[in-house]
Amino acid sequence: MGTVSRRGVLLGAMGAATSGALALASCGAPGPTRRSGTLTSRHWPGRDVHWQLAVPSGGHDDQHPLVVVLHGKGGDASHAFRIVHLDDHVQATGLAVASVDGGDYYWHARRSGVDTGAMVVDDLLPMLRRLTGYTGKIAFLGWSMGGYGSLLLASQLGPDQVGAVVAESAALWTDAGLSASGAFDDREDFVAHDVFERTDVLSRIPVRLDCGRSDPFVPGNRAFAKALPSAQLTFDEGGHTGTYWRDHGKAQLEWVARTLRQ
Template sequence: MSGSRPRPGLSRRGLLVAGGAVAGVAVAGALGVEEEVLPGRGWLHRTLGLDGPDGTVPDVPPGPLTSGSFVSPARLGQRVGWSIALPPDAPDHLPVAVVLHGRGGDHTSAFAPDYLALGSFLAAAVAAGSSPYALASVDGGEAYWHPRANGDDPQKMVLQEFLPLLTRHGLDTRRLGFLGWSMGGFGSLHLAGTLGARRVAGVAVMSPALWHDYADTAPGAYDDARDFAAVEVMTRRSDLDGIALRVDCGEEDPFYASTRDYVAGFAERPAGGFEPGDHDIGYWRRRAPREVAFLGRALAG
C-alpha cells in the first residue's frame, strides 16, 4: 500500500533511528512522570494498575444511625443535615469523633453503604477490641470548613451549633476526635488546631486538601490570599502539639506532594503514611480501618 512506503529521502536505517528516538522519548517521559517532573503520575499508575487495591467494607452490621437537621444561623440560615453513628450495644455518654466530608459531599457521605460506610468500619473496630465511641457527621457545604466573606461559617456551625447538639444527644464532647478526607481532611486539621489539645484527643485525615500557596488552590476554596493565609495549616503544625495525629495519602493523589511536605515538617512523624492509592473511595476505604482504630485509641487515652 502506498501509505506504508517511507517518504523519499528517509532510509530504513533512518526509520529505525527515528523509532528508537520516539521510544526513548516515551521512556524518558514515563520516567519523568514517575519522578513527578511531568504531570500524569496518577493516570499512569491507574492505567498500569499500580495504585493499589480498593478497600472493602467489612461484613459487620453497623450500629444505630440517627439523623436529623437544624437551621444554622452560622451558615446563613441554611438547613444543615447531620448523622450520628454508634457501635452496636453502645454504652451511654460515649466520646465522639466529628467527621468532616470532602468537597461535593454531605453528612451522608460518611455512612452511606455505597460511599465510606464508616458505621460498619466502626462496628468492626469495636468488635476487634477498640474502645467504643461515636462518629458524627454534618453538612459543611463547600466552604472548606472556615469562615467565608459571604458570611457562611461552617467552622462556627461545627463548634457552636453541632457540638452542643451532640451533647444534647448524650455524647461526651469534652475531648473530641476529628476524621476527614480531602476538603474535610484540611478542615479536621484546621479545627483541631483551632481547639487545641485541651479539647481534641486525636485527628485522623486521609488525602487532606493541602496547598503551599494560594495561587495553587482550587477555585472557590478560599476567598483570596488573605483568607488562605489566615487558615492554612502548612505552617501551623505546632497548633496540633499534644494531639494524636494520623495522616494518610495515596502516592497517586494530587495532594501527595504537599501532604508529604506537611508530614515531613513535624519534629515527630505522625502516624499513617504513604502507599499506592488515588484520591478516591477505594483508597479511603482501604485506610478507614486504621483511621477508625487510631481514633479509638486516642479517645480512650
C-alpha cells in the same frame, strides 16, 4: 438471620434548632444505633443542615468517644456512611461517629457570610454532646477538603478538647497560588487559615496523615509531614478516591479508638 426491626423517635429542639429521627436495625449481631436530623445555624443562614450519627449499641452513649467526620468537596453528611462506610466499624471500635453537611466552603469563614467550621464548633458539637452525654475529648476525621478542615478545626479547639485527628488525602497547599479555585476567597483568606502556620498547636495533638501515592495532594501532604514531624504518616498505593478512603476507614478508626483511650 434475626428479624429486622426499625423504630423512630422525634428529637425536640435543642438550642441549635435541631430535629431528627432515631433508627435501630439488627440482623443477627447487634449493630450501631443510627440517628439523623437537621440543625439550623447563624453561621449558615437559610440552610437546613443535615447530620448523621452512629453510636454503638449496648452500654451508655456517654461512654463512647465521639468522632466528627468532615467530608470532601462535593460531599455531604451521608458520605461518611453511604460511601466510606464508617458505620461498619462503629460497633467494633466503640466509637460514636457523626457527620454533617459542609457544602464546598472548606470548613472556614468565607466572604459570603458562611462559616461551616464555626457551625461545627458552635452548633453541631454542643448538640452531639447533649444527644450522647459524652464529655471527653473528641476526634476529627476527614478526607480531601475535610482532611484540611479537620486539621484547621483541631488547631482552633486545641489539645484540651481534641484528642486525635485523621487527615486523609488532605487538601493542602504550600502557597495560595497553588490552591484550588474556591478553596479560599483570596491570598489573605489563605494566610488566615493556613494550617502550616498552626503546627505548634497540632504538635500537641496526635495526628495521622494518610495519602495515596497517586493522589494529586501528595506534595502538600509531604510538605505538611515535614512541618509536623510528630504526625503518623502513611503513603501507600491509591489515589484520591472513595475506594481509598473506604479501605482505610477501619484502621483509622481503630487508631482513633486507641489514641483517645490512652
